[in-house]
Amino acid sequence: MDLPVMPPVKPMLAKPVKKIPPDMQYEAKWDGFRAIVFRDGAETELGSRTGKPLTRYFPELVAALTACLPERCVLDGEIVIARDGHLDFDALTERIHPAESRVKLLAERTPASFVAFDLLALGDDAYVDRPLTERRSALVEALSGAVPPVHVAPATTDPELAADWFRTYEGAGLDGVIAKPLDLRYRQNERLMFKIKHERTADAVVAGYRFHKSGPIVGSLLLGLYDEAGALQHVGVCAAFSMRRREELVAELEPLRLGADEEHPWAAWAEESAHESARLPGAPSRWSGKKDLSWVPLRPERVVEVAYDHMENGARFRHTAQFRRWRPDRAPESCTYAQLEEPVRYDLAEVLGG
Known part of the structure; x- marks a missing residue:
């Protein structure tokens, strides 16, 4: 060539x-x-x-x-x-x-x-x-x-x-x-x-976090929404905090860490077969390679408002969501897919023919 x-x-x-x-x-x-x-x-x-x-x-x-x-x-x-x-x-x-x-x-x-x-x-x-x-x-x-x-x-x-x-x-x-x-x-x-x-906002449940690559500070928050059956589905992550804020979040979220005898909605995240019937963090991926996908489980009791551009197949945030504010006034169970705005359907053929 x-x-x-x-x-x-x-x-x-x-x-x-x-x-x-x-x-x-x-x-x-x-x-x-x-x-x-x-x-x-x-x-x-x-x-x-x-x-x-x-x-x-x-x-x-x-x-x-x-x-x-x-x-x-x-x-x-x-x-x-x-x-x-x-x-x-x-x-x-x-x-x-x-x-x-x-x-x-x-x-x-x-x-x-x-x-x-x-x-x-x-x-x-x-x-x-x-x-x-x-x-x-x-x-x-x-x-x-x-x-x-x-x-x-x-x-x-x-x-x-x-x-x-x-x-x-x-x-x-x-x-x-x-x-x-x-x-x-x-x-x-x-x-x-x-x-x-496009940017929209949604209220999501914080159900865990991953450590930052630089050490034992928060790298990203794991977000969930409840589906029609009442199951908490993993929909993406929220990141882009300052280093100081990442350190603060570890202490701030400590009271929500699960005890040894407590069950988490995403407890089966490490089992490949579990991803076939639910959206869980850490799904096997050719993109992640040897990246550590382990995370710290939290009791799903805290709600955060995040900004996102759009949903992938109506199931998860397509890109990393952006932190906007905590929502202590919202009950976790109220954070469902029903709150999400769906764009009016448009045929791709009309775009390519334009």
């Missing part, structure tokens, strides 16, 4: 802002695997955000990209999987599997798509030092003949349309809106774009 831009490439990033900024190019924020595609003739490679290859996990996508893309090019975009008109991140994570037979099976059952939103190289020319407007125009022209599962991300310079996308596209599983300065050059691993994400 011999291209003007060679792997590995660390993609350009975005920093969070509260409002959609004016006078920019706007795109939907996709919830998938960021990927850099390198094609040189018969060779097509997929690079991840960290630079590690993704090629072997998406053979059906490699074949589609080789068929659709220009002979020699480098693209930035997102690998996604859709089910019933909605992005499915769980199905995407299942694709990262060591067994070739499993990868082949999943490629048939849950085929992936690629949504291109930037052009880094075409033919013998690198485009990284050209402004976004020029890169976008070249991208649209280069992929004019592309067919599903290869797509060009919809883009607009109309902030009102971007605001409409922000409201409606969440119903298809998208994550918000990305804003890009029109004269922006492509700079690897730099936060030069802007992301506007």
